[in-house]
Amino acid sequence: MSSNDKTTDTLSTQDARMGQGADDRFNSPLREAFGSTPFILTKFDKFMNWVRGSSMFMLQFGIACCSIEMIHTYAIKHDLDRFGAGVPRSSPRQADVMIVPGTIVSKFAPRMKRVYDQMPEPKFVVGMGSCTISGGPFQEGYNVIKGAEEVIPVDIHVPGCPPRPEALIYGVAKLQERVANGESAPVTVKPYEMEQFGDLEQDEIVQKLADQIDEDDLVMRYNWTDSP
Amino acid sequence: MTGPLQATTLPETLSGLLGLNTNDPLQWFLAALIASALVGTLMLTNTALVIWAKRKITAAFTDRIAINRVGPFGLLIIVADAVRLLSKELIVPDEVDRPAYDLAPLVLASSALLGFAVIPMGNGIQIADPETGLAYVFAVASLASLGLVMAGYASNNKYSFLGSLRAVAQNLAYEIPLVLTGVSVVIFAGTLRLSEIVAAQSETLFTLGGLAIPSWYAFVNPFAFVLFMAANLAEVGRNPFDIPEAPNEIVAGYMTEYSSVYFVLLYLGEFIHVFLGAAIVTTLFLGGPAGPVLPGIVWFLIKIWAVFLFTQWTRSAVPRVRIDQLIEIGWKGMLVLSIANLVLTAVIVGVLV
Amino acid sequence: MSLEEPRDAKPEIGVTDDGLDYDALAALLGDTLLDREDHVTTEGFVVRPDDVQDALRTLKQEAGFDHCSCVTAQEYQDRYESIYHLKKYDDPTHELSVVVPTSRDDPVSQSANDVYRTADWHEREAYDLVGIEYEDHPDMRRILLPETWQGHPLGRDYDQTQPQVVTLREHANPLQEDHMADDTDTMFINVGPHHPATHGVLHLKTVLDGEQVADVEPDIGYLHRCEEQLCQQCTYRHQIMPYPDRWDYTANLINEWSYARAAETLADIDVPEYAQVLRTMSAELSRMAGHFLALGTFALDVYGEFTAIFQYAFRDREIAQDILEDLTGQRMMHNYFRLGGVVWDLPNPREEFFEKTRDFLDDLPAKLDEYHDMITSNEIFQVRCVNTGVLEPDVAKEYGATGPVARGSGIDYDLRRDDPYGYYPELDWDVVTEDGCDNYARVLVRMQEVEESAKIVEQCLDLLEDWPEDERTLQSNVPRTIKPEPDTEIYSAIENAKGELGIYIRSDGTDKPARFKIRSPSFSNLQALPEMSNGEYVADLIATLGSLDIILGEVDR
Incomplete structure (x- = not known):
């Protein structure tokens, strides 16, 4: 990952995000061993895709305004559980889908990345609201990450500020459809990746912080100018 | 080998059906194995149904519909959920205490399953019927706390650790009232053998307008029944006593770090445990598998599902108490009450019988 | 002291x-x-x-x-x-x-x-x-931005494009040695920033002694969205108004009033009476929605996840939101106020709107009774909430607590009455106070405030219904661009669902404010959390946090 990071300067952001290894999240060692895709595995894959698309545990995860509409989506009138996606788990270890409901700021991005990393594969992300697309109304803020995709790959974007519960349901249903069809998010490389502090290039900022931060600490470095 | 009241156990029936020799230890073992597999499958099927039922019941309490897209009434969610959870990545965090971390889910799930070995489920479905049946059930049911401690301590997570400590404190505080209340039933029935306890409840207590009310201990001693239900809620960790899990305080308690297969085992174990609690309640207080018209096993299932429904009801409607209040209720309230109940029962039984 | x-x-x-x-x-x-x-x-x-x-x-x-x-x-x-x-x-x-x-x-x-x-x-x-x-400040550290941030973003010579490095230190390894004090048997635990009980992204650095909280330090800034900077980049007339909706995102509409009041006083703009009634009514509906949410999430903290109470509270909030949607066109981010009035009249046909709103108000007493049955008269709930999270009035004043938190501590302070604005002085309603100072009192205050809000909405509906058709002025005459005199400074506040929401604006003669400062009630209320929960149990810490009803969008801005 970090080797890809270094090349972001020369690649366009989109190319950098696409990277290599896109779409290989479902490829099992078993299939690699076979080399091709035998019939039985295709059927099995189909079944597994159906399974993953029919039932999802959501991560109980609230960030900002959108989380209020997200709760409404779970609650009485909209009832996301009809789609088999209404069980919020508070521990990321047991969740399949992370709905990112709100603005991500610099202080929170590393934490969100950590939570995402704690989820077991296969995992999916629904970006809820404009803030997870581009930073939304707060895009010009000094502290705001310009979209969730800067930090973690997002499968479905639901636009709106905030999206109505119906829109979120549509987004989740769309995600289920995509998963059931065996499609996954092409995004595997992110501009902001957590790195060990000691590995960062020694520029002015890193030197300034050198005695404050332990070499082994994980850090996220924001190059605001590279953001879209 | 068999008492006068005792029905034949399932392995014996099976031996008869399959023509196995009960005196040959190997063949006897085979029969017992098949019987256990049958009962285990029955209970696991029950628990699998919970995946669907729990969501539907909660939805009914909260004016929602819940799953209705996957299969008829959303029933296929059971397949989907189970396979999906099993197929997820198994994350074993760094620095977990390896054997304990792996064993804990097994201990939790199997300890609860073990309890069903001696529960009479009607229609001769009972794997074994030892004289100390009740003591055995309580013993294996409390093995679960061991599993919880292992899970919490081995996870290398402070929330899990807190959760498991809570679980131990809670189980200590509630095991004693639970057993003492159970003992009051033993005093009535005069035996620890579960089949005999069930048999003792089949007599008619009184007749109400032509309807014979059986002498279920829930009717004979409602006070003990209420006590037992409350203590049982704490024992299986449901609201208002779900503090070892308390998702809003300590995330998911001992479960926090578990994913995939291990999580399935913990989840199953938790619900098998609820069902074991329900089965104990059914056997001790609700006349076991007895009931009119329908076969015994159906009545047994209806009764344990009724108790399960009760746990879901409290889960939806009752606030969670705090850990210190829980301990206080346990040691200062329930224990005193259960001892009073025991003494009272002893006096009544001593005077009347 | x-x-x-x-x-x-x-x-x-x-x-x-x-x-x-x-x-x-x-x-x-x-x-x-x-x-x-x-x-x-x-x-x-x-x-x-x-x-x-x-x-x-x-x-x-x-x-x-x-x-x-x-x-x-x-x-x-x-x-x-x-x-x-x-x-x-x-x-x-x-x-x-x-x-x-x-x-x-x-x-x-x-x-x-x-x-x-x-x-x-x-x-x-x-x-x-x-x-x-x-x-002499006891703890001069950064509060909203990460500790390793370079520069002060609202300073004049801040370069927004310079790279920043943010650490993940607190969560590196929760069992790390330095988190355990040597001489005590306490345990350090991170509650949040991703935790089900924090209702957003709050981080509580908690030291536990067994189950008891020895020390808690809120760490905020996980939702610092630079609202002040953004407001300073926008023009007075139209561009700032959408932002207040996003501060307290549970009771959105009231926040618009804070900016409207500040800017209208600054630029000396009158608001027609009809618009004032509309403002008052919509603000109170919004307050009700906010209090329903507070009730629901508090139930979430005390009852466990997704229980009946929680869902019922959201059912009722949904209705309030529907009415507001009819009125403003959006469920949450209404953007309904304009300087000098409101943007639209009631939706046509008016009768339908009146009927819908009155239905909601008529059903309310029965629903509130249901809540009282299920929540406040539940003995376990009382055991959990009475005498926990105690905030004495003196302490509350020291921390600048306002809103239901202050009124739950017996402080009779409500800007709607004490510093009147809008149509409130003409209407008949009461300020609710409770003397319990505990979590229970705060819940009671919120539930009674819903009743008071219903009274206000009811009266507003009567007024609107009888308002003569040719006097329905929605906006006064406001210049297209507003350029207040240079160096005029104003600080004015309104009562939003969480307390006193103040706005400070300094103008520099242009059409954008030179300094736009938001005083958010949750920010001050949250500060009192350590005072309320030190020595209590973990469960009470969570409940106290819930009863403070902080909204992180407002705390961090």
Whole structure:
């Protein structure tokens, strides 16, 4: 990952995000061993895709305004559980889908990345609201990450500020459809990746912080100018 | 080998059906194995149904519909959920205490399953019927706390650790009232053998307008029944006593770090445990598998599902108490009450019988 | 500390029948007063950076300014300035600003932390965003931005494009040695920033002694969305108004009023009476929605996840949102107010709207009874909530607590009545207070406030129904661009669902504010959390946090 990071300067952001290894999240060692895709595995894959698309545990995860509409989506009138996606788990270890409901700021991005990393594969992300697309109304803020995709790959974007519960349901249903069809998010490389502090290039900022931060600490470095 | 009241156990029936020799230890073992597999499958099927039922019941309490897209009434969610959870990545965090971390889910799930070995489920479905049946059930049911401690301590997570400590404190505080209340039933029935306890409840207590009310201990001693239900809620960790899990305080308690297969085992174990609690309640207080018209096993299932429904009801409607209040209720309230109940029962039984 | 000193029985200095006598207050300060400035609703007393404590203490103890509402910091071309906005809990119309200029080369000023406990966080924020340092401050660290942040973003020479490095230190390894104190058997635990109980992204650094909380320190800034900077980049007329909706995102509409009130007073804009009624009604509907959410999430904390109470609360909130959607066109981010009025009249046909809203109000008593049955009269709930998270009135005042939190501690303080605006003075309603000071009292206050809001909405509906058709003026005449006089300063506040939401605006003659500062009630209320939960159990810490009903969008802005 970090080797890809270094090349972001020369690649366009989109190319950098696409990277290599896109779409290989479902490829099992078993299939690699076979080399091709035998019939039985295709059927099995189909079944597994159906399974993953029919039932999802959501991560109980609230960030900002959108989380209020997200709760409404779970609650009485909209009832996301009809789609088999209404069980919020508070521990990321047991969740399949992370709905990112709100603005991500610099202080929170590393934490969100950590939570995402704690989820077991296969995992999916629904970006809820404009803030997870581009930073939304707060895009010009000094502290705001310009979209969730800067930090973690997002499968479905639901636009709106905030999206109505119906829109979120549509987004989740769309995600289920995509998963059931065996499609996954092409995004595997992110501009902001957590790195060990000691590995960062020694520029002015890193030197300034050198005695404050332990070499082994994980850090996220924001190059605001590279953001879209 | 068999008492006068005792029905034949399932392995014996099976031996008869399959023509196995009960005196040959190997063949006897085979029969017992098949019987256990049958009962285990029955209970696991029950628990699998919970995946669907729990969501539907909660939805009914909260004016929602819940799953209705996957299969008829959303029933296929059971397949989907189970396979999906099993197929997820198994994350074993760094620095977990390896054997304990792996064993804990097994201990939790199997300890609860073990309890069903001696529960009479009607229609001769009972794997074994030892004289100390009740003591055995309580013993294996409390093995679960061991599993919880292992899970919490081995996870290398402070929330899990807190959760498991809570679980131990809670189980200590509630095991004693639970057993003492159970003992009051033993005093009535005069035996620890579960089949005999069930048999003792089949007599008619009184007749109400032509309807014979059986002498279920829930009717004979409602006070003990209420006590037992409350203590049982704490024992299986449901609201208002779900503090070892308390998702809003300590995330998911001992479960926090578990994913995939291990999580399935913990989840199953938790619900098998609820069902074991329900089965104990059914056997001790609700006349076991007895009931009119329908076969015994159906009545047994209806009764344990009724108790399960009760746990879901409290889960939806009752606030969670705090850990210190829980301990206080346990040691200062329930224990005193259960001892009073025991003494009272002893006096009544001593005077009347 | 001043807490123990008895309050003066004699009339406070500077109080006259028709407001404050600033000359008398100036005389009270004597030599410490350098200069006097004119602000729109009050006066600014300029004091030297090393006289801050003396001046504030004198004002607090002798003139009765017991409420430090806000601390605004800003950077001018030639100097830094911190402004302490003082008020009185007894009468919030008695306002005074204490202005402390510091030089650009050495921006050090005395901390007011000793006089007002609430100044602690406000000064940390000033340091974080503007770069003024405060002497004698117990804990001069960044509060909103990460510790490793470079530069002060609201300062004049901040370069927004420079790279930043943010660590993940707190969560590196929860069992790391340095998290355990050597001599005690306490345990350090991170609650949040991703935790089901924090209702957003709050981080509580908690030290536990067994199950009891030995120490808790809220760590905020995980939702710092630069609202002040963004408002400073927008024009007064239309561009700022959408942002207030996103501060307190549970009761959105009321926040718009804070900006509307500040800007209208600043630019001297009148609001037609009909628009005032509409504003009042919509704001109260919004307050109800906010309180339903507070009730629901509090139930989430005490009952467990996704229980019946939680769902019922959201059912009712949904209806309030529907009505607001009919009125404004959006479920949450209404953007309904305009400077000088509101954007639309009631939806057509009006009768339908009246009927729908009245249905909601008619059903409300039965629903509230249901809540009382299920929540407040539940014995386990009472055991959990009575006498937990106690916030004594004196402490609440020290921390600048307002809103239901203050009223739950028996402080009779509500800006709708005490510093009237909108149509509130013409309507018949009561300010709810409870003397319990605990979690239970705060829940009760919110539930009764829903009833009061319903009363207000009811009266507004009557008024709107009978309003003559040719007098339905929605907006007054407002110039296309608003350019207030240079260097006009205003601090004004309204009562939103969480408490006193204040806005400070300084104009520089352009069509954009030179400094836009938000005083959010949740920010001050959250500051009292350690005071309320130290020594309590973990479960009560969570419940207390829930009963404070903080909204992180408003805390971090």
